[in-house]
Amino acid sequence: MKKYSAFAVAREALRDHIGWERAWQSPEPRSKYDVIIIGAGGHGLATAYYLGKNYGIKNVAILEKGWLGGGNTGRNTTIIRSNYLQDPSAAIYEKARSLYENLSQDLNYNIMFSPRGVMMLAQTQHEIRGYKRTAHANALQGVSTEFISPQKVKKLCPIINIEGPRYPVLGALWQPRGGTARHDAVAWGYARACSDMGMHIIQQCEVTGVNTMNGKAVGVETTKGTIVCEKIGIVVAGHSGVLADMAGFRLPIESVALQALVSEPIKPCMDVVVMANTVHGYMSQSDKGEMVIGGGADGYNNYSQRGSFHHVEETVRALVETFPIISRLKMLRWWGGIVDMTGDRSPIISKTPVKNIFMNCGWGTGGFKAIPGSGWAMAELIAKGEPGPLAEDFRVTRFREGQFIDESVAAGVAH
Amino acid sequence: MLIFECPYCGVLTDETDLAAGGEAHLKRFGPGSSDDEFESYLFNRENPKGIHFERWRHVNGCGKWFNVARCTVSMEVFGTYPAQTLEPPAEIKDKISEKKPGWKWKEFS
C-alpha cells in the first residue's frame, strides 16, 4: 500500500493523479477463513483491524450485504463524546475517544477528527441535577467534563437563544474534548488498513444462514456460497435479531428507525456540537457548512430505513426555538437508519449461546463514537474467546443477572 | 405515517394519536418461573424482519390497548384486533399467508 502524504499529493498533482491506487481490494471469497466478521460497518471493520493489529490474526473475511459503511456508519450525525454516567460506559467510550485522537495517523487516512467540544444543554431542573451528577461521575472516571453556566453556553455558542420561553437554557454538561469525525472516512480508513493486512472485504455478499455443529459455529451460507471458518463475529447493528435467528437464539434487542437531516450550507456560525435532550434534538455544523440535525428514535419495530415524519417535525420545531437563526433554512437531505436498541441503552459485546459466535450490537442511537473502542474490545473477545476488561460488563447475560448498565436514565437521547 | 383502525372506536387513527407498546402476545412469567422463562419474558424479543404482532394504545382517543399485525419492512398493515386475545384472528392470519406464504412467528404461524 502506498502511503498518503503531503508529498504524495504534490507528486500526483504534477502527473494528473495517475498514481493513486485503489484503497482496498475486492477479492472473491475463499472457501475457508480463521475468522468471519459479518457486517462491514465501522464496528465490524474496526474489529477486523484490531484482530490483525493487536493479535496478528489476519486470515479474516468481512462479509457485507450492501456496500461497506452503507449502514448506520454512513448515516449518523458523527457526535463523539464519552460523558456517560456508568463506569463500564465511561471506560469503553473514553477508550474510543482517545483512539480517535490519533486514528488518522494510525490508519494513514484522514478521518477528520474534530475535537470541537460537545455540550448537552440542561433545559429542566431535572437535567441540571442529572448533568451535575454525570460531571461528578466523570471526574471520578478520569473523563474531563464540567457543568457550565448559561452565560458560558452563550459564549461558546452565540447563536443559541438561552432565554427561550418554553426551553430556557439553564446550563450544560460540557466536554471540550468531544467533537465529530467524518463517518465515511472512518469506515474507509479501517477498510483500507484491513485490506492492506491481506484481509478480504467482500461486499454484495449477504449472509443467509449460520452453520453450527454440536452447538459450535462452523461457517456461514452466503449469496456467494458456503464459507467455512473457526470463529464468527456478528456485527450487523439493526439486523442483529435476524442473524441471531439464523444462529438459533433471541436477543434483548428491538430495531427501530432513527432519522437525521442536513440543511443547505451556510457560513460558519457554530463551532461546537449542541445536544438538547429534553426536546430530542441536536445540531452541529459540517465542514461544508450544512447544519447537521438529528432527533429521537421512533417507537416501533422497523427495518425500512425510513422513519416517521412527525418525529422530525417535533425535533425541528424545538430546535427552531433554541436556534432562531435556522428558521429560514432549507433542508437538503433527510434519511433514516435502523438502530438496535437494548433495554438499558447499553451495547452488547459478548459470547453467545453458540460456541465461537460472538456478538457486537445494541449500540442503538450512539455507536459511532464507540467504533475504535468497540473494535478493540471485540477483537480481544474473538482472539481470546473470553472478554477483556472493556467488554466483560457488556455481556448479554447481564439482563438475566439484573446487572444493567443503565444509560437510559442518564440521557433521554444517547447519540 | 402509520394509520390503523382502532378496533374499539372503529376510527382511522394515525401515529400522532397513538403510543407504541412493543411486541404483542408475550407470555407473562412471574415468581416461581425459571430464570430462562423470566429472562425471555422480560427482555428477549422476536424483532422480526417481516411480520410483527404488536401493541398500540389509542392514547389520544379511547385510551385502550389493541394489537396490530404489520410488516416491519413494507409497513403493510394486515389488520387490528382487540388486545384481549391470545392469538391473532384467523382472518388476519389468512390475509398474511396470502401475501407472505411460509411466514412464522413464535408458536403460531
Ligand SMILES: Cc1cc2nc3c(=O)[nH]c(=O)nc-3n(C[C@H](O)[C@H](O)[C@H](O)COP(=O)(O)OP(=O)(O)OC[C@H]3O[C@@H](n4cnc5c(N)ncnc54)[C@H](O)[C@@H]3O)c2cc1C
Ligand atoms: C440517524 C442516525 C444518527 C446517529 N447519530 C449518532 C451520533 O451522532 N453519534 C454516535 O455515536 N452514533 C450515532 N448513531 C449510531 C451509529 O450510527 C451506530 O451505532 C453505528 O454506526 C453502528 O455501526 P455498526 O458498524 O455496528 O453498524 P452498521 O454501520 O449499520 O453496519 C452493519 C452492517 O451489517 C450489514 N449487514 C446486515 N445484515 C447482513 C447480512 N445478513 N450479511 C452481511 N452483512 C449484513 C449491513 O449492510 C451494514 O453495512 C446514529 C445512527 C443513526 C441512524
Ligand SMILES: [Zn+2]
Ligand atoms: Zn380507540
